[in-house]
Amino acid sequence: MPIDQETPGTPAPIRRHKAIEVFGNRFGRLYNDDVLSPGGRPGKYLRWQWAHTGVVVVARGPAGIALVPTYRYPLGAASLEFPRGGCEIGESPEEAAARELREEAGxxxxxxxxxxxxxxxTGLIESGVHVVEATVVAGPVEAARPEAMESVAEPVWVSQEGMLDLLGQGGVTCGVTLAAFALVLAADRSSVDPS
Structure with missing residues (x-):
C-alpha cells in the first residue's frame, strides 16, 4: 500500500516532468521519463506500464498448492511459479485467473x-497484480494451452509445509510467487484469527 504523502517521515516524491514512451506493444509500454528529484535536480526514470491488469493464481486442490514449472527466457532457465497473466478487456481478475489456470496448467x-x-x-513496474486464490478440481483436467511464447510443464503439487521448505531451499525465486504466497498466508491467518 502506498504511503500517504502527508504522513510525517514520508520520503519526498520524485516528480514526473514529462512522460516519454520509448517502446510499446500489445503487452504494455516502456517509458524513460524526464523527472525532478526531491531536491529539484532533473533526471531520467525508467518505468513499465502493463496494458492490462495482472493476475497471479494460487491454486489449491486435494493434492495441495499448484506450482507450474515455467521456462523464463530472461533467466535462461525454468522457474517454479504460480500461474499468472493479464486480464483481457472486460474480464475481472477472478475470470482471468480461471482462464490462466486452464491455459497454463489445464x-x-x-x-x-x-x-x-x-x-x-516497485522501482520499475507501475501496474499492480491481483492475487487470486482458486479452489480447483484434482489434477490437470485438460491439456494446457499456453501462448506461443510460453513454455510450461505439468503442475507440481506441494503442501503448505512443502512450499515453505521450497522457499527455504531457494527452490522458488519468483518474486510474484513469493509475494502471492505471503498474501495467501495472511488471508488464511485472518480467516482463522479475526483479532
Missing part, C-alpha cells in the same frame, strides 16, 4: 477469490 477453478494486490517491482 486446471479448472471451482471457486475464485481476489485476496489482494501486489506490485511486482
Amino acid at each position: 486446471l479448472i477453478a471451482v471457486t475464485t477469490r481476489d485476496i489482494g494486490l501486489l506490485h511486482a517491482e
Whole structure:
C-alpha cells in the first residue's frame, strides 16, 4: 500500500516532468521519463506500464498448492511459479485467473477469490497484480494451452509445509510467487484469527 504523502517521515516524491514512451506493444509500454528529484535536480526514470491488469493464481486442490514449472527466457532457465497473466478487456481478475489456470496448467477453478494486490517491482513496474486464490478440481483436467511464447510443464503439487521448505531451499525465486504466497498466508491467518 502506498504511503500517504502527508504522513510525517514520508520520503519526498520524485516528480514526473514529462512522460516519454520509448517502446510499446500489445503487452504494455516502456517509458524513460524526464523527472525532478526531491531536491529539484532533473533526471531520467525508467518505468513499465502493463496494458492490462495482472493476475497471479494460487491454486489449491486435494493434492495441495499448484506450482507450474515455467521456462523464463530472461533467466535462461525454468522457474517454479504460480500461474499468472493479464486480464483481457472486460474480464475481472477472478475470470482471468480461471482462464490462466486452464491455459497454463489445464486446471479448472471451482471457486475464485481476489485476496489482494501486489506490485511486482516497485522501482520499475507501475501496474499492480491481483492475487487470486482458486479452489480447483484434482489434477490437470485438460491439456494446457499456453501462448506461443510460453513454455510450461505439468503442475507440481506441494503442501503448505512443502512450499515453505521450497522457499527455504531457494527452490522458488519468483518474486510474484513469493509475494502471492505471503498474501495467501495472511488471508488464511485472518480467516482463522479475526483479532
